[in-house]
Amino acid sequence: MTSDTSAITRQRRGPSMAQVAALANVSSQTVSRVANGLTNVDAATRDRVLAAMDELGYRPNSAARALKTGRFQSIGVIMTTLSTYGNMRTLDAIATASAQAGYSITLMPITVPTQGEMAVAFTRLSEQAVDGIAIIIEAHTLDNSDIVLPRGVPVVILDSDAGDRYTVVDADQAEGARLATQHLLDLGHTTVFHLAGPESSFSAARRTDSWRATLLAAGAPVVEPVVGDWTVESGYRVGLQLDPAVTAVFAANDQMALGLMRALHERGVSVPDDVSVVGFDDMAEAQAFWxxxxxxxxxxxxxxxxxxxxxxxxxxxxxxxxxxxxxxTRLVVRASTAPPRP
Known part of the structure; x- marks a missing residue:
């Protein structure tokens, strides 16, 4: 190998820990402590090492660090739906929390949460060396015995039911739906129509069940809900055909509520004078609806x-x-709800 080739190889490999140590006038062990985030280095020395790393463009060897610590500082995320507001906000929150803890995330989208797709997703994430996996599948899947997750990898489940097999984190879907329905009943509406989310969605089912239970507890009539698909377009289609006798609607998310309100406006139906509307999620734009x-x-x-x-x-x-x-969850009352017309 010629000297020119050796120089090119060294350049591709990047600066070494020894070079950082020499520039910072510390030992390689001190550089290793700083690179691994250990606290047994005084602040002035740490700053000097970090400055040397920055000047040389040194990047710690994550594979070597993982061999020492048993941690890859990486979390995998398996998701089915990227287009819904709730899932994107949840993913953003996971990414933010992971970064604050010093972890990166690797996203693995799947189309249908079957046993086969879940197994492939787990295999791919395992190949990329993640320490744990967050699953956001928004479906009745993990409460189904046909779906079995591989052992040995820490898992947290969001927006689904995993029984007592896995750690689960979810919003209080039932309480949120109860608050929405009860708010409309308390305004004096005799019943509340429900624009539901997809039947495959765990969160949508929780909201629908709670809506129905709240009406039954109040002795109010229960009209079978119309099922949407979380989109503005599905809310708009329902709004175009909404029965004129309906005076209050609980939509399972804000996007469908927006589409519903647009259709009612086009029909000359006033919100909230003729129809009160409540959504779910409190997306940032909800306060800017009209x-x-x-x-x-x-x-x-x-x-x-x-x-x-x-x-x-x-x-x-x-x-x-x-x-x-x-x-x-909590109810945010704005101007889209009011008592029914006398």
């Missing part, structure tokens, strides 16, 4: 933070008991 939308707030940042916190606890101690954490 009229501003009454909706159920989900704390996606808290859901993401809790899920990563629990997953990291399981990574640190695999003998910890699994459990379910429910994050509270």
């Amino acid at each position: 009229p501003p939308l009454t909706t159920v707030h989900q704390d996606f940042a808290e859901i993401g933070s809790r899920s990563i916190q629990m997953l990291l606890h399981e990574i640190e101690d695999s003998s910890r008991d699994v459990g379910t954490t429910i994050v509270p």
